[in-house]
Amino acid sequence: MTTGSTDRVTDYATRFAAFLDAEVAPLEAELAARDAGTAWNPRLDEAGRMHPAVWEARREVQRRAAAADLYAPHVPSGGGFTRAEMQHVEEYVYRHAGLGLGLAALAWTEGPNPAIEHCSDAAREQWLDPLLAGEITAAFANTEVHVGTDVLGMETRARRDGSDWILDGTKAWITNAHFCDVVQITAVTDPGAGTRSLSMFLVDARAPGFTRGRDIPTMLDDGLTGELHLEGVRVPAEDVVGEPGDGFALAMAWINWRRLCRGGMCAGWGSWLLDRALERAQRRTSGGSPIAELQAVQHMLADMDADVYTARAASLQAQAELDALPGGAFGMPLDPAAPRLMSLVKVINDEAFLRVADRAVQVHGGTGLRKGSPEEKLYRIARNLKIPAGTVEIQRNAIARGLLRGAR
Numbered sequence: 001m002t003t004g005s006t007d008r009v010t011d012y013a014t015r016f017a018a019f020l021d022a023e024v025a026p027l028e029a030e031l032a033a034r035d036a037g038t039a040w041n042p043r044l045d046e047a048g049r050m051h052p053a054v055w056e057a058r059r060e061v062q063r064r065a066a067a068a069d070l071y072a073p074h075v076p077s078g079g080g081f082t083r084a085e086m087q088h089v090e091e092y093v094y095r096h097a098g099l100g101l102g103l104a105a106l107a108w109t110e111g112p113n114p115a116i117e118h119c120s121d122a123a124r125e126q127w128l129d130p131l132l133a134g135e136i137t138a139a140f141a142n143t144e145v146h147v148g149t150d151v152l153g154m155e156t157r158a159r160r161d162g163s164d165w166i167l168d169g170t171k172a173w174i175t176n177a178h179f180c181d182v183v184q185i186t187a188v189t190d191p192g193a194g195t196r197s198l199s200m201f202l203v204d205a206r207a208p209g210f211t212r213g214r215d216i217p218t219m220l221d222d223g224l225t226g227e228l229h230l231e232g233v234r235v236p237a238e239d240v241v242g243e244p245g246d247g248f249a250l251a252m253a254w255i256n257w258r259r260l261c262r263g264g265m266c267a268g269w270g271s272w273l274l275d276r277a278l279e280r281a282q283r284r285t286s287g288g289s290p291i292a293e294l295q296a297v298q299h300m301l302a303d304m305d306a307d308v309y310t311a312r313a314a315s316l317q318a319q320a321e322l323d324a325l326p327g328g329a330f331g332m333p334l335d336p337a338a339p340r341l342m343s344l345v346k347v348i349n350d351e352a353f354l355r356v357a358d359r360a361v362q363v364h365g366g367t368g369l370r371k372g373s374p375e376e377k378l379y380r381i382a383r384n385l386k387i388p389a390g391t392v393e394i395q396r397n398a399i400a401r402g403l404l405r406g407a408r
Contacts (some may be wrong), residue, residue: 001045002082002084002320002323003084003316003317003319003320005085006085006088008079008081008085009081009085009088009089009092009125012030012070012073012089012092013089013092015068015069016070016092016093016096016102016105016307017096018099019064019065019070019105020097020102020105021207023061023064023065023068024061024097024101024102024105026249027060027061028100028101028151030057031053031057031101034053035339036051036052036053036054037051037054038054038058038099039054039101039104040099040100040103040222041099041101042055042056042222042223042379043056044221047178048215048217048223049215049224049226050178050179050222050223050224051223055169055179056219057101058101058104059104059134059137061101061102061104061105062104062105062111062134062137063133063134063135064105064134064332065105065134066115066132066133066134066135066359067133067134067229070105070106071105071106071107071111071132071134072107072111072131073085073089073106073130073272074086074089074114075112075114075117075132075259076117077112077117077132078112078132082319082323082328083260083319083320083322083323083328083329084316084319084320084323085184086260086261086264086316086319087260087264087267087316087319089106090106090261090263090265090267090268091263091264091265091267091268091271091312092264092268093105093264093268094264094265094267094269094272095267095268095269095272095292096268096269098269099374109138109139109140109175109176109258110137110139110175110176110179110180111134111137111138111140111259112128112131112132112138113140113184113254114254114257114329114330115140115184115200115241115253115254115330116128116131116138116184116202116241116249116253118241118242118246118250119202119239119241119242120238120239120240123238123239123241123266125158127182127202129404130181131182136167136182136385137179138176138180138181138182138184139175139176139177139178139180139183139184139187139228139252140174140175140180140183140184140251141171141173141174141177141183141184141186141228142154142251142254142255143171143173143174144156144169144170144171144172145170145172145227147236147393148173149390149394151186151198151248151251152194152195152198152248153267154169154186154188154198155169155170155188156168156169156170156171156185156187156189156230157169157184157187157188157189158187158188158189158199158201158235158401161234163236163237164235164236164237165189165201165234165235165240166200166232166234166235167187167201167203167230167232167233167235168223168228168230168231169187169229170213170227170228171185171227171230172213172227172228173216173225174225174226174227174228175224175225176224177212177213177224177225177226177227177228178212178215178224178226179224180205180269181204181205182202182204182205183200183201183202183203183205183228184200184201184241184250184254185200185201185202185203185228185230186198186199186200186201186247186248186250187199187201187247188352189245189247190244190245193245193368195248195249196245196248196271197248198245198247198248198251199240199241199243199244199245199247199337200240200241200242200246200247200250200251201239201240201241202240202241202351203233203235203239204237204239207233207234208232208233208234208342209230209231209232209233209234210228210230210233211228211229211231212226212227212228212229213226213227213228213229214226214227215267218365219244219380219383220380220381220384221380242332246332248397249332249333249334250277250283250332252334253330253332255389255390256329256330256338256342256389257329257330258388258389259342259343259345259346259389259390259395260319260322260342260345262315262345262346262349262350262353262385263312263315263316263318263319263345263349265285265349266271266311266312266315266349266350266352266356266385267311267312268351269353270304270308270311270312270353270356270380271306271308271332273356273357273360273374273375273378274301274304274305274356276360276364276375277301277304277359277360277363277364277375278292278301280363280364280367281301281363284365291363294364297363298392300359300362300363301359303355304355304356304359304360304362307352307353307355307356308352308356308366310348310352311348311349311352312351314344314345315345315348315349316340318342318344318345319345321337321341322338322342325337325338329342336402336406337402337407339398339401339402339407340398340399340401340403340407340408342398343390343395343396343398343399344395346389346390346392346395347392347395347396347399349385350386350392351386351392353382354379354383354385354386356373356382357378357379357381357382358379358382360378360379361375361376361379
């Protein structure tokens with residue numbers, strides 16, 4: 001069971017650092033001249049969506065990162081890094097990119113993911129390969145207006161029509177709804193069959209009957225969340241992911257991937273916030289002395305360090321244990337020990353990172369409260385993280401169920 005870094009992680013970090021200097025920095029300078037906002041504090045257009053200049057800057061970083069073999073190390077087709085290795089990669093990326101364009105260099109929810117790897121050969125050529133190359137973007141559409149955690153209660157339906165499928169329904173709270181080229185949609189294909197009632201489909205965003213709905217403003221204020229509508233959308237058989245009935249397991253593979261990404265994301269951003277807080281505490285004065293000499297400030301810095309350190313250590317241990325399971329973190333069927341470990345990663349990091357972000361705001365004082373400051377933005381991100389991919393309350397239930405089953 002390996003929790004330490006590896007040679008290919010070191011190689012990735014070295015190449016990523018060079019990429020930030022050679023490729024990302026000039027694009028950030030160009031974006032700054034456009035008066036369109038920044039990568040993580042974009043201006044919004046008239047419809048409330050991310051400014052097109054910011055979106056295109058992110059897209060250019062994705063294309064260049066894919067060409068440099070930096071974009072998708074987390075999937076077998078893009079590098080096949082273990083989850084423990086990805087914890088180190090994600091930590092490095094988030095700590096060194098901060099809130100800059102460089103974050104787009106590592107595939108997020110708009111890129112390839114563990115679930116889509118189960119697609120057919122035809123879908124791989126049409127969708128997965130372009131995703132790996134950064135040529136197109138995706139969205140994952142599971143949530144509905146009245147359905148969040150209770151995925152088996154979803155109302156979107158898919159029915160057979162010859163060898164094709166016809167999809168009808170509405171998806172809501174979908175990240176990248178306004179810009180995606182292809183959507184991974186879960187729909188009911190066998191009502192009443194429990195976890196086998198759902199199937200996953202790859203839907204062309206240009207397909208007749210597919211429309212993008214309203215923007216849904218969130219506390220992230222990034223103009224990326226919205227609704228998707230399907231009215232008689234025809235999907236060919238080759239765009240079913242896996243087999244009919246695999247939808248629940250595939251959706252959970254996607255969601256669990258995002259849960260596990262919390263480890264590196266929160267460690268990286270937490271360290272970045274701590275670095276900024278240390279610098280602020282030593283530079284800002286009160287009564288003629290740096291506020292770093294105040295015991296109250298020292299305790300906040302110490303608590304930030306303790307939260308980052310313990311959450312990082314717990315995440316690395318859990319990711320290594322998942323790597324050691326038969327089928328790893330995303331096996332189908334999933335090992336019974338896996339859900340508890342994944343939920344632990346999410347709960348521990350969501351709670352710790354919110355405390356870190358809160359203390360970072362306090363150390364910065366009024367500057368930390370300024371809308372659009374890194375501390376204020378990451379505080380909002382930290383609060384948001386507790387909801388997507390399963391609320392922390394639901395994760396606690398999963399942890400307890402795992403303990404009661406003896407999965408420890």
